[in-house]
Amino acid sequence: MLTIHGVTRSRASRIIWLCHELDLPFRQIPVIQAYRLPDPDAPDAPLNTRSPAFLELSPAGAIPVLEDGDLVLSESLACTLHLARKSGSPIGPADATEDALMQQWSFYAATAVEPDALTILFLHKPGQQQSGEDAAIVANAAERLVRPLLALEQHLATHKYLVGDRFTVADLNMAEVLRYAQSDHELMGQFPALREWLDRCQARPAFRKMWVERLAEPE
Known part of the structure; x- marks a missing residue:
């Protein structure tokens, strides 16, 4: 199953919209932007783009990140283009x-x-x-x-x-x-x-x- 790291109030919306178009099941991990938090480094802060666990996945500290099997892909437009091409559906390229x-x-x-x-x-x-x-x-x-x-x-x-x-x-x-x-x-x-x-x-x-x-x- 696909995993999308990022809240929907982010560029992750692009990937989520595409998954709904394609009826692709996915798991969403709601990583929030650090700038939206009063103290993103606080021990009780929610998972965010400065959290060490997320930075291991995305050294750039940016959402969204897509996991598709062994592929870890950042940049939202790269993610949507990849999924559309892979789907073989009319939403992707015919040639x-x-x-x-x-x-x-x-x-x-x-x-x-x-x-x-x-x-x-x-x-x-x-x-x-x-x-x-x-x-x-x-x-x-x-x-x-x-x-x-x-x-x-x-x-x-x-x-x-x-x-x-x-x-x-x-x-x-x-x-x-x-x-x-x-x-x-x-x-x-x-x-x-x-x-x-x-x-x-x-x-x-x-x-x-x-x-x-x-x-x-x-x-």
């Missing part, structure tokens, strides 16, 4: 060309979208008062996202999904990264095809199941 395209979109999500999307996640407070400095940082992040989101918009204007005109791991990976920025309605409103695609992805039963589990965890 080498599709495999390359799924990697392309996943790496594009990680490099061109995620850094600024995370800035929006952490600093954008819709309907709340925020400092001028934070507002300026969010505005700059949103401006930088226009170029990569425009590339996605142009693709999705003529394709229902990113690869092979079906939902695949490329869509899952990109959707989970874009989720960080979707609270910025002014930004997302510029890209109607992208928003419709994201709605389709997040309407999937496997995503909804993961999301319920995520919300059940303490913030």
Whole structure:
């Protein structure tokens, strides 16, 4: 059985969503991020990314980590790509060309979208008062996202999904990264095809199941 190390309120959500898509059974060990704890080194602290037991598995001290038999794999997108490819299902690649395209979109999500999307996640407070400095940082992040989101918009204007005109791991990976920025309605409103695609992805039963589990965890 697969083992996923990491709470669902982390990038482990990507692997968990995929496992639900594929009906893959897994065991979850809820390792929490050390920065979320007042004293992660305290004797009674929950298992976290600075716990010696976890650092033996992941010297980088980062979640998630996937154990698949003898394979120990970190980096969430590597984990989802591995499981999708291994599954032989339509969510993974049908051939080498599709495999390359799924990697392309996943790496594009990680490099061109995620850094600024995370800035929006952490600093954008819709309907709340925020400092001028934070507002300026969010505005700059949103401006930088226009170029990569425009590339996605142009693709999705003529394709229902990113690869092979079906939902695949490329869509899952990109959707989970874009989720960080979707609270910025002014930004997302510029890209109607992208928003419709994201709605389709997040309407999937496997995503909804993961999301319920995520919300059940303490913030």
